[in-house]
Amino acid sequence: MLDTAIILAGGFGTRLQSVVKDLPKPMAPVNGKPFLEYVLKYCALNGITKCILSVGYKSDLIQNYFRNKFLNMELEYCVEENPLGTGGAIKAAMKFTDAEEILILNGDTFFDVPVNEMYLLHKKNNSDLSIALKPMKNFDRYGIVNIESDFSISGFEEKAFRIDGNINGGIYIANRNMMNHFPDSEKFSFEKEFLETKIGKVEMSGFVFDNYFIDIGIPEDYQKAQNEFN
Numbered sequence: 072m073l074d075t076a077i078i079l080a081g082g083f084g085t086r087l088q089s090v091v092k093d094l095p096k097p098m099a100p101v102n103g104k105p106f107l108e109y110v111l112k113y114c115a116l117n118g119i120t121k122c123i124l125s126v127g128y129k130s131d132l133i134q135n136y137f138r139n140k141f142l143n144m145e146l147e148y149c150v151e152e153n154p155l156g157t158g159g160a161i162k163a164a165m166k167f168t169d170a171e172e173i174l175i176l177n178g179d180t181f182f183d184v185p186v187n188e189m190y191l192l193h194k195k196n197n198s199d200l201s202i203a204l205k206p207m208k209n210f211d212r213y214g215i216v217n218i219e220s221d222f223s224i225s226g227f228e229e230k231a232f233r234i235d236g237n238i239n240g241g242i243y244i245a246n247r248n249m250m251n252h253f254p255d256s257e258k259f260s261f262e263k264e265f266l267e268t269k270i271g272k273v274e275m276s277g278f279v280f281d282n283y284f285i286d287i288g289i290p291e292d293y294q295k296a297q298n299e300f301n
Contacts, residue, residue: 073190073244075170076119079160080107080178081127081151082288095128097178098136099287101296105136106287107178109300115142117186119174123167125160127151158261161245162253175243181296182240183283193244196222198276200249202266203242205284206235212289213238218277227267237279239266241286249273 082096097107114122122144126133130150139146149164161175172193174186184203193201202224204216215236217226227239239262252273254264269275287293 072118073172073174073186074118074120075123075168075172076114076121076174076176077123077125077161077164078107078110078114078176078178079157080124080133081130081154081160082179093129095126095130095133096288098129098132099179099293101287101293101300106181106296107133107137108141109181110176110178111137111141111144113181113183114174114176115144117174119144119186121145121147121168121170123147123149123164124178125149125151125164127154127160153258155258156260156264158253158259158265159257161261162250162257162259165247165250169247171247173245173247175245177241177286179288180241180286181284182242182280184240184242184280185282186244189242189278189280190244192222192278193276196276197274198244199246199274201244201276201278203240204237204277204279205240206237206279206281207233208235209233210236210238216277218279222276222278224270224275224277226270227262237277240280240284 080097098105126148134148147167149167211232214230215228216239219225252269285296287296
């Protein structure tokens with residue numbers, strides 16, 4: 072049963088500084104509530120009972136706001152003293168739980184994936200790591216993920232303008248044994264130094280969900296969230 076989540080909430084939000092000053096990116100207010108609150112609600116609605124929040128920049132603002140409980144979920148904090156990169160943050164946060172399977176998501180994106188459905192696909196495909204993919208049209212902000220007919224991931228391609236393609240939606244289901252393949256270093260990028268280098272060594276699957284998706288990392292989409300999260 073999938074009941075534990077890691078939320079990467081350590082982002083500084085460089086591109087958002089023009090509109091949201093002195094706040095960690097996941098605490099950017101959307102209609103009077105921190106964006107992270109919507110992400111936590113999503114976790115609770117999808118059966119998660121424990122969230123480990125990987126926090127860094129101004130982490131006290133997150134800890135003081137949410138404390139140790141939210142919607143009957145237990146909250147724990149893995150505090151980065153120095154930036155660890157997405158991979159290092161996941162590696163450190165995984166030490167806070169002995170769960171065999173973990174939901175991993177970003178604190179600055181919202182992707183309305185039905186977690187139970189994704190979990191069943193993850194099990195059925197005997198995956199070590201499953202990635203929720205979002206189909207996009209006419210975009211250049213994201214790289215794409217290539218999958219085969221059996222859902223296995225065959226490659227990651229860099230950002231470029233594309234008419235269509237599936238992007239990494241930033242929601243993962245990971246088996247604990249995935250840690251065995253992590254780099255030895257404390258600091259590394261999950262996307263560049265793990266995902267892109269472990270194709271064929273780790274059983275990775277990609278599942279496409281054409282559900283609501285928003286990434287508040289740039290001012291235009293942050294503004295869009297204000298309208299869409301009413």
